Amino acid sequence: MADAYGAGAPGAAMRGVRGQPLPTPRTLRERLGALRNLGPFLAMVWRTSPALTTASLGLRLIRAVLPVATLFIGKLIIDDIVALVQMPDRPTTLGQWLETGRLDRLGLLLAAEFAVAVAANVLGRVVSLIDSLLAERVTNASSVRLMEHAATLDLEDFEDANFQDQLERARRQTSGRMSLMALLFSQAQDLVTVASLAGGLLLYSPWLVVLLLVALLPAFLAEAHFNAQSYSLDYMRTPERRELDYVRQTAASVETAKEVKIFGLSGFLIDRYRQLAAEFYAANRRLAVRRAGWGGLFAALGSAGYYLAYAYIAWRTLTGSFSVGDLTFLSGSFLRLRALFEGLLSSLSATASQALYLNDLFSFYEMKPEILSPPDPRPFPRPIRQGFAFEDVGFRYPGAERWAVRHMSFTLDAGEVVALVGENGAGKTTLVKLIARLYDPDEGRILLDGHDLRAYDLDELRANIGVIFQDFVRYNLTAADNIAVGRIASRADRARITRAAARSQADEVIGRLAGGYDQMVGKRFRNGVELSGGEWQKIAISRAYMRDAAVLILDEPTAALDARSEFEVFRRFKELSQGRTAILISHRFSSVRMADRILVLANGQVEAAGTHDELIAQSGRYAELFELQAAGYR
Numbered sequence: 001m002a003d004a005y006g007a008g009a010p011g012a013a014m015r016g017v018r019g020q021p022l023p024t025p026r027t028l029r030e031r032l033g034a035l036r037n038l039g040p041f042l043a044m045v046w047r048t049s050p051a052l053t054t055a056s057l058g059l060r061l062i063r064a065v066l067p068v069a070t071l072f073i074g075k076l077i078i079d080d081i082v083a084l085v086q087m088p089d090r091p092t093t094l095g096q097w098l099e100t101g102r103l104d105r106l107g108l109l110l111a112a113e114f115a116v117a118v119a120a121n122v123l124g125r126v127v128s129l130i131d132s133l134l135a136e137r138v139t140n141a142s143s144v145r146l147m148e149h150a151a152t153l154d155l156e157d158f159e160d161a162n163f164q165d166q167l168e169r170a171r172r173q174t175s176g177r178m179s180l181m182a183l184l185f186s187q188a189q190d191l192v193t194v195a196s197l198a199g200g201l202l203l204y205s206p207w208l209v210v211l212l213l214v215a216l217l218p219a220f221l222a223e224a225h226f227n228a229q230s231y232s233l234d235y236m237r238t239p240e241r242r243e244l245d246y247v248r249q250t251a252a253s254v255e256t257a258k259e260v261k262i263f264g265l266s267g268f269l270i271d272r273y274r275q276l277a278a279e280f281y282a283a284n285r286r287l288a289v290r291r292a293g294w295g296g297l298f299a300a301l302g303s304a305g306y307y308l309a310y311a312y313i314a315w316r317t318l319t320g321s322f323s324v325g326d327l328t329f330l331s332g333s334f335l336r337l338r339a340l341f342e343g344l345l346s347s348l349s350a351t352a353s354q355a356l357y358l359n360d361l362f363s364f365y366e367m368k369p370e371i372l373s374p375p376d377p378r379p380f381p382r383p384i385r386q387g388f389a390f391e392d393v394g395f396r397y398p399g400a401e402r403w404a405v406r407h408m409s410f411t412l413d414a415g416e417v418v419a420l421v422g423e424n425g426a427g428k429t430t431l432v433k434l435i436a437r438l439y440d441p442d443e444g445r446i447l448l449d450g451h452d453l454r455a456y457d458l459d460e461l462r463a464n465i466g467v468i469f470q471d472f473v474r475y476n477l478t479a480a481d482n483i484a485v486g487r488i489a490s491r492a493d494r495a496r497i498t499r500a501a502a503r504s505q506a507d508e509v510i511g512r513l514a515g516g517y518d519q520m521v522g523k524r525f526r527n528g529v530e531l532s533g534g535e536w537q538k539i540a541i542s543r544a545y546m547r548d549a550a551v552l553i554l555d556e557p558t559a560a561l562d563a564r565s566e567f568e569v570f571r572r573f574k575e576l577s578q579g580r581t582a583i584l585i586s587h588r589f590s591s592v593r594m595a596d597r598i599l600v601l602a603n604g605q606v607e608a609a610g611t612h613d614e615l616i617a618q619s620g621r622y623a624e625l626f627e628l629q630a631a632g633y634r
């Protein structure tokens with residue numbers, strides 16, 4: 001049975017692999033391989049808005065042929081003017097010129113050139129408007145997808161530093177890659193322009209095109225090389241960058257301000273920031289300087305190619321092979337082509353490097369959770385008939401040497417209220433996380449009504465467990481929403497929220513707030529009021545009561561409650577646990593003794609179990625801890 005769900009070593013082995021950082025793509029093949037990301041990327045753009053994508057591409061296509069049209073009309077204008085200038089008995093005044101009718105063609109050509117210029121301008125503006133709208137929609141869509149995907153991954157992933165690096169890189173890609181879309185679209189546009197200009201150039205002299213390519217290739221290769229280097233640098237420095245962000249956030253945020261002031265940490269944090277930022281700066285500068293040096297050299301090579309071509313065209317004009325109009329058309333085409341090629345080649349290498357960055361986003365999307373529902377899940381038992389049984393359960397946190405719990409066997413009967421006690425690090429929270437399948441055991445198994453927990457639907461299992469952890473989240477939301485998060489589907493059900501609040505004594509807290517249930521709590525946003533630690537806890541506990549959960553678990557969220565409140569919380573907890581299976585974790589024995597049964601945990605194992613009186617009678621660890629606490633009150 002255990003093997004059917006992959007318990008034991010394989011899980012641990014997979015985590016070992018997962019714990020490795022992804023290697024930096026180094027070889028040319030790997031870099032070019034990243035170009036395959038462009039397909040899914042464009043598909044993502046298309047899916048976001050087929051209409052905007054079509055509009056952008058269509059208008060760009062029209063715009064692409066306008067430069068060659070402009071140059072060609074320019075050539076016709078110049079040839080026309082040269083012919084007119086060479087007329088034997090030219091009129092001298094505008095009136096005479098107009099009478100001859102010889103200016104009509106020139107006038108038409110000028111009007112056409114003007115129309116093309118206006119069209120280019122208008123199209124350019126419309127295209128950038130469409131692009132910016134599309135980019136924003138794509139950014140939003142990919143942020144949503146990122147959050148949706150992150151939600152499917154395991155808690156274990158989130159706790160892994162390499163995963164956090166990857167998440168950070170992916171997060172940066174959702175907005176950072178938008179320039180890639182404009183880049184790809186402009187490339188398509190430029191390619192059409194290049195084809196049209198090169199077509200003209202080829203008709204006159206194919207050698208000019210060859211010369212152009214030879215002059216520009218080195219610059220392109222250098223660009224590609226430096227782009228890849230800067231990606232590697234970015235990639236390798238993700239952990240430092242995260243640390244940089246973390247230090248900046250810690251040095252100046254509402255959550256940390258209190259402690260930073262009291263401990264006088266700002267100098268320490270700022271120094272740390274300076275040091276990290278200086279390392280970044282040095283590495284970036286080295287690369288930028290090398291890039292600028294080589295870039296300048298290759299740009300000079302490109303200019304040499306241009307002037308060589310220019311000299312060649314001028315010579316052919318002098319020898320009568322080209323007209324003056326041809327000269328302007330060809331030199332204009334060459335100049336534009338050079339600029340376009342240069343732009344295209346560098347944007348091609350930019351595309352290749354941006355495609356590398358897309359790796360981060362797509363490889364993030366490819367990550368799969370390990371904690372899943374089985375294909376054919378059992379329905380969750382309502383009511384639970386037997387309860388939970390731990391059978392020789394062992395679990396080790398990823399990367400940890402020590403087992404957090406091991407050889408743990410006990411039962412948790414249906415309808416029973418069980419308290420877990422034990423010193424810090426004994427494994428109490430770990431046990432709760434295993435019940436909620438935030439992790440799966442590495443050894444042994446946990447049964448619910450005789451079936452492995454992994455046989456049940458994961459969402460249904462979690463929906464049936466109401467657990468409040470000691471490090472519950474203090475949401476910067478209204479008081480009502482802070483309770484509603486326990487069952488967000490009932491957010492609009494105010495009666496349910498107030499009932500839940502009454503059960504955890506949060507109603508008294510909320511009664512004192514100026515805005516009542518609609519009061520924003522937490523200090524992050526405008527009009528927010530801060531609550532005391534115990535007040536937050538009362539609100540958090542009511543989240544458990546929002547659920548119609550078969551299993552209720554309070555993992556020490558009561559540490560900040562005053563003695564009377566904790567007593568009251570547990571008294572009601574016991575009352576409200578009628579017919580449900582409940583676990584409470586507390587270091588206060590006055591509360592613990594209310595449980596039907598107490599499990600004493602030590603070193604990741606159940607050391608003893610029984611009622612308060614039975615455990616006291618055993619004179620073991622429980623009696624010792626109880627005495628210690630009782631003595632403190634005498």
Ligand SMILES: Nc1ncnc2c1ncn2[C@@H]1O[C@H](COP(=O)(O)OP(=O)(O)OP(=O)(O)O)[C@@H](O)[C@H]1O
Binds near residue numbers: 397398404422423430
């Ligand atoms: N996310 C984690 N990653 C790695 N190790 C962990 C993690 N959480 C807990 N541990 C380790 O597992 C062991 C058991 O921790 P657990 O949180 O279950 O103890 P606990 O009994 O709830 O303690 P406390 O009374 O302090 O809340 C500890 O040694 C702890 O260092």
